[in-house]
Amino acid sequence: xxxxxxxxxxxxxxxxxxxxxxxxxxxxxxxxxxxxxxxxxxxxxxxxxxxxxxxxxxxxxxxxxxxxxxxxxxxxxxxxxxxxxxxxxxxxxxxxxxxxxxxxxxxxxxx
Numbered sequence: 554x555x556x557x558x559x560x561x562x563x564x565x566x567x568x569x570x571x572x573x574x575x576x577x578x579x580x581x582x583x584x585x586x587x588x589x590x591x592x593x594x595x596x597x598x599x600x601x602x603x604x605x606x607x608x609x610x611x612x613x614x615x616x617x618x619x620x621x622x623x624x625x626x627x628x629x630x631x632x633x634x635x636x637x638x639x640x641x642x643x644x645x646x647x648x649x650x651x652x653x654x655x656x657x658x659x660x661x662x663x664x
Contacts, residue, residue, distance in 0.1 A: 556658045561591075566620075567647040577628075577645040581620070588614040588655055610662040618653030 568580040568587055583591070592614075593603025606612070624647050631640045 554658065554660055555662065556656065559595075559655045559657075561651075561653045561655060563648075563651045563653075565624075565647050565649055566651045567645060569645070577643055579623070579646040579648055581648070582616050582618055582653060583655075585614050588616060588657075591655065592657065610659050612662075613658045615656045615658075616653050617656075618651065620648035620652070621650035623648055 566579075566583075567577070568583050569577045570580060589603050589607055590600050592607075593600050596603065598606070607614075626645050626647055628643050628645050629640060630643045631638060633639075
């Protein structure tokens, strides 16, 4: 078994639920897809390359952490729908002073 623990800090962060529309709440910790993206970015890989590696080597991920507070921010959001460009104002929640430990584990490959 091989494992890796990485400790991260962010002054602000937001982990959006992809199903949210005009109100973007934040999850309290990064989901597995975000952890995969962080690992890929640290290695200089695209998300697709990182995801393929994670699947091929059955890498399991997890995290533990907390934030010191939450806030709300207004975003001017531009979207393209049926070739037409529209904009909307959305409320997006964020976390402040986030400290996270990310865990990666694999049985067959050294991380």
